[in-house]
Amino acid sequence: METTNWDYSVFWKEAVKHIRAALSEQEFEMWFKNVRLDSSGKEEIILAVPSSFYRDQLKQRYMSLIRDTLYDLSGQSIEVKFTVRKQQPSSTAPAKHDGNGQGEKQTGTQEEESAEEDRQSSKKKPRISPDSSSRVHPELRPDYTFENFVIGDNNSLAANACIAISKNPGSSYNPCLVYGGVGLGKTHLIQSVGNYVFHEFDKARIVYVTAETFTNEFIQAIQDRKNHQFKNKYRNVDVLLIDDIHFLQDKVQTQEELFHTFNALYDANKQMVFTCDRPVSELKNLTDRLRSRFERGLNVDLQPPNFETRFAILKSKVEEKGLPIDDQVIELICKNINTNVRDLEAALTKLSAYADLLGKRITVDIAKEQLKDVFSNPKQSNINIEMIQRVVADYFNLSAYDLRGKKRTKAIAFPRQIAMYITREITEFSTTEVGLEFGGRDHTTVMHACQRIESRMQTDPTLEPMIQGLIRTIKDYGTKS
Numbered sequence: 001m002e003t004t005n006w007d008y009s010v011f012w013k014e015a016v017k018h019i020r021a022a023l024s025e026q027e028f029e030m031w032f033k034n035v036r037l038d039s040s041g042k043e044e045i046i047l048a049v050p051s052s053f054y055r056d057q058l059k060q061r062y063m064s065l066i067r068d069t070l071y072d073l074s075g076q077s078i079e080v081k082f083t084v085r086k087q088q089p090s091s092t093a094p095a096k097h098d099g100n101g102q103g104e105k106q107t108g109t110q111e112e113e114s115a116e117e118d119r120q121s122s123k124k125k126p127r128i129s130p131d132s133s134s135r136v137h138p139e140l141r142p143d144y145t146f147e148n149f150v151i152g153d154n155n156s157l158a159a160n161a162c163i164a165i166s167k168n169p170g171s172s173y174n175p176c177l178v179y180g181g182v183g184l185g186k187t188h189l190i191q192s193v194g195n196y197v198f199h200e201f202d203k204a205r206i207v208y209v210t211a212e213t214f215t216n217e218f219i220q221a222i223q224d225r226k227n228h229q230f231k232n233k234y235r236n237v238d239v240l241l242i243d244d245i246h247f248l249q250d251k252v253q254t255q256e257e258l259f260h261t262f263n264a265l266y267d268a269n270k271q272m273v274f275t276c277d278r279p280v281s282e283l284k285n286l287t288d289r290l291r292s293r294f295e296r297g298l299n300v301d302l303q304p305p306n307f308e309t310r311f312a313i314l315k316s317k318v319e320e321k322g323l324p325i326d327d328q329v330i331e332l333i334c335k336n337i338n339t340n341v342r343d344l345e346a347a348l349t350k351l352s353a354y355a356d357l358l359g360k361r362i363t364v365d366i367a368k369e370q371l372k373d374v375f376s377n378p379k380q381s382n383i384n385i386e387m388i389q390r391v392v393a394d395y396f397n398l399s400a401y402d403l404r405g406k407k408r409t410k411a412i413a414f415p416r417q418i419a420m421y422i423t424r425e426i427t428e429f430s431t432t433e434v435g436l437e438f439g440g441r442d443h444t445t446v447m448h449a450c451q452r453i454e455s456r457m458q459t460d461p462t463l464e465p466m467i468q469g470l471i472r473t474i475k476d477y478g479t480k481s
């Protein structure tokens with residue numbers, strides 16, 4: 001008969017202290033701060049973790065540490081199991097203004113003990129924060145660290161993958177490719193890997209370059225007949241970080257060189273991390289063999305942050321820099337800017353400059369006045385409807401004229417609806433204006449088209465990626481022209 005109460009919470013609480021002492025602060029923060037005791041049963045405890053990624057990493061790296069610690073404390077072998085906890089509603093919901101900084105802290109049931117730990121640990125400066133070490137890697141921004149990166153639903157996979165890689169370069173995910181739109185944190189993340197490895201592994205050789213610099217150096221090396229030096233530089237590294245590989249499209253010879261660099265490093269188990277502004281499958285004019293190399297390993301994406309994460313990011317920047325900006329103002333910015341983090345930061349910079357000038361706190365009214373242009377700006381001012389029609393028509397092997405014309409055959413009507421939908425998505429033209437540009441159609445036709453596309457997207461999973469691809473092409477044109 002079982003009368004025992006299998007409550008191991010005391011042991012777990014104690015174990016956490018031991019584990020903390022056994023690990024670096026950094027390591028503990030990364031892997032244990034979000035682990036909670038879920039429940040315990042006969043000779044087993046169940047730990048709740050934020051994602052299956054965490055679970056796998058903990059199993060792989062820390063299982064024996066956890067087991068041994070529990071054994072030492074309790075004198076019996078306790079089985080350790082994991083459960084992935086469901087995302088809880090954010091505790092940093094801006095309406096409440098509790099200002100609980102980091103995105104990671106948003107999830108999970110907060111037991112008293114862990115809340116206490118959070119409070120204690122947040123007082124300590126992260127070990128690799130910029131001012132804690134005089135060593136600075138020449139190619140890396142010292143403030144692009146994991147500590148300064150707010151983790152939310154939009155980026156947690158990418159961030160956790162990069163953290164895992166940094167702790168064990170060359171062995172976990174090789175290569176790793178992080179992709180996502182402009183201003184979503186690609187450069188911040190890839191450089192965080194560099195900074196982490198730089199500070200944790202004394203002798204590691206880390207090279208960070210943009211694909212553009214890589215290309216230019218390669219061309220220069222050929223001209224100067226210094227191919228050998230170039231090869232030496234890139235093939236003798238422990239960690240190679242190449243940012244913005246979409247730049248390599250069309251650069252066949254550089255692609256070739258990178259292909260060989262890749263193979264050399266891969267065979268030697270050296271870590272590679274790349275970033276790209278779109279999924280590799282959407283890159284054009286990339287050799288198949290290089291594409292397949294990029295697709296090897298892990299490909300993770302960054303999405304635009306949701307409101308809560310935007311709030312957490314700005315809140316952390318405000319606190320970090322001690323800006324005289326209230327939560328209500330942060331909320332205002334986050335409600336009005338949903339594109340990317342760079343745009344959010346730009347709004348903050350503008351306000352903080354104004355606060356400096358004025359020498360007083362920024363009120364909501366001042367913020368509204370100062371940011372009115374930013375808030376009302378068309379999403380993409382350099383894109384016109386003709387450009388959209390051309391790109392969409394091209395894709396469907398039609399002419400822009402077809403899209404503006406009267407024909408309503410299915411082969412034309414569907415692309416036309418897509419073009420209208422995209423126009424409404426990425427420009428500020430009204431439905432009336434859009435109707436006029438599409439052969440003088442009525443604004444209700446435009447509305448109807450957008451609704452059709454939206455509802456088709458619900459049932460056809462291929463439609464959205466296709467439209468996103470088209471939007472990227474259009475924006476590419478937009479920035480070139």
Ligand code: ADP
Pocket residue numbers: 148149150151155180181182183184185186187188189313341342345
């Ligand atoms: P990308 O390379 O994808 O265009 P960046 O890495 O340059 O974007 O990010 C743009 C700005 O936003 C940087 O200042 C970066 O520090 C900041 N940023 C992006 N994501 C986050 C985040 N999750 N937490 C904190 N800052 C972020």
Ligand code: MG
Pocket residue numbers: 186187188243
């Ligand atoms: Mg970048």
